[in-house]
Amino acid sequence: MEVREHEPMSRHTTFGAGGAADWFAIPESEEELVTVLTKCRNAGVPWYIIGNGSNLLVSDNGFHGVIVSTERLCALTVTPGADAKTVYLTCGAGALLPRVAVRALKEGLTGLEFAAGIPGSVGGAAAMNAGAYGGEIKDVLCSLTVLSPEGNVCELETKDLAMGYRTSAVMEQGLLVLKAVFALEKGDPAAIQSRMEELLEKRKEKQPLEYPSAGSTFKRPAGYFAGRLIEDAGLKGLSIGGAQVSEKHAGFVINRGGASASDIFCLCEEVKRRVLERFSVELELEVRLLGRF
Ligand SMILES: Cc1cc2nc3c(=O)[nH]c(=O)nc-3n(C[C@H](O)[C@H](O)[C@H](O)COP(=O)(O)OP(=O)(O)OC[C@H]3O[C@@H](n4cnc5c(N)ncnc54)[C@H](O)[C@@H]3O)c2cc1C
Incomplete structure (x- = not known):
């Protein structure tokens, strides 16, 4: 099976940000997938499974273990x-x-x-x-x-x-x-x-499909729309480094170019803080985080 070392996760996430995985395994079959996961478990090596990385933010410090991609299991x-x-x-x-x-x-x-x-x-x-x-x-x-x-x-x-x-x-x-x-x-x-x-x-x-993102950044809080709350809090266009709250759709945090995972994470935290302050509504990330933030 193909296993790459120090694989940049910016290549495997739609945010186009994040550090490297120590190992990146690409099984060709279900059997190979089960084998690699069983080996990781038995050896006590940390592992994580990804699909297309379209709902995932990997820390700039990367992931110390094996990331297993399902990209070749596509029959x-x-x-x-x-x-x-x-x-x-x-x-x-x-x-x-x-x-x-x-x-x-x-x-x-x-x-x-x-x-x-x-x-x-x-x-x-x-x-x-x-x-x-x-x-x-x-x-x-x-x-x-x-x-x-x-x-x-x-x-x-x-x-x-x-x-x-x-x-x-x-x-x-x-x-x-x-x-x-x-x-x-x-x-x-x-x-x-x-x-x-x-x-x-x-x-x-x-949607701002012309920029890298992970789609809707936050879950829909009961009784509200995350994008509407963020827009009403005046946060459209708010930026940290290369990360920005989309001007087109406030529910999307986008990578305007060169954003680090930390830029994206800090912007999400700032959005949460300001929405809580303004509307007393706690936003929850829909995007999954991997690694240390
Ligand atoms: C432009 C854009 C538009 C989007 N629009 C929508 C939308 O309309 N609706 C919506 O719901 N989402 C949307 N998304 C978010 C995303 O595409 C979905 O959540 C998608 O289902 C994530 O799939 P993935 O393979 O990319 O998962 P990943 O990002 O690779 O992983 C997401 C989570 O799933 C887990 N996972 C992945 N594969 C497996 C597996 N085989 N077994 C167990 N766990 C697994 C991972 O460990 C991780 O926790 C959008 C994203 C973008 C970039």
Whole structure:
């Protein structure tokens, strides 16, 4: 398996920031993934799994251990269901949602239109229960094959995955997603394509896609929208180093060029502080942090 030494994580995160991983392993199969994780566990070496790094901020000090990437576990398989309507799409953990959504479209399957513009992997999206425009992974997920912290591979149905707003048993129980099965329905390809295009257009119009970011930086606090609170606190454009609260969408912290992970982190902390001071609402990061901050 390919294992790189001192791999800069700025190459593997959509923020384009962060220090190096001591080791960066890229398994080619589920078996290799299980082997590398088992070896790390047995040897007491710290490890972390990533998909597309689109919801991740790695410290400038890097990560002292092994980062395992699922990027090569990206096979897609289509299987007809027992009834005439349902079709199953099985995806390797590293398959990227835009590619999965395009495959669904090609097969004339509806259900994943909301995911076409989410730049994450299936494993990361299942862990986070990613969602957009009224759709969430849990609505279309049938089951996950996971590796448990004890080293057992098992298949879990969606009802057993405690999927909620940007959370799941995958995250809470330290499970590792090896593959996912989506249950989709046959639909009208023209309608599926038009819905995908409409949602992609909305993203282009509203989101600062021209800059590196991790999407919405903060979770939606109950009863509010994070972006609205940040905008109403007058924080659009606030910068620390190369990190900035986007002028286009206040819910996004962007890398305007050369931002360090520390710039991004400190800006997030400042935004939290000012929103709390102004509105007594505590923002919580949606972005996952790795390493020392
Ligand atoms: C421009 C932009 C737009 C975005 N829009 C949205 C949106 O509309 N909705 C939304 O929900 N998110 C959005 N995001 C955030 C992000 O794309 C999603 O959260 C995505 O699901 C993260 O997947 P990933 O593979 O990149 O995960 P990573 O960033 O690699 O990892 C995120 C977390 O998942 C864990 N993880 C990754 N793979 C696995 C695995 N195989 N098994 C177990 N745990 C795993 C990691 O350890 C980490 O804790 C956006 C991001 C960007 C940059």
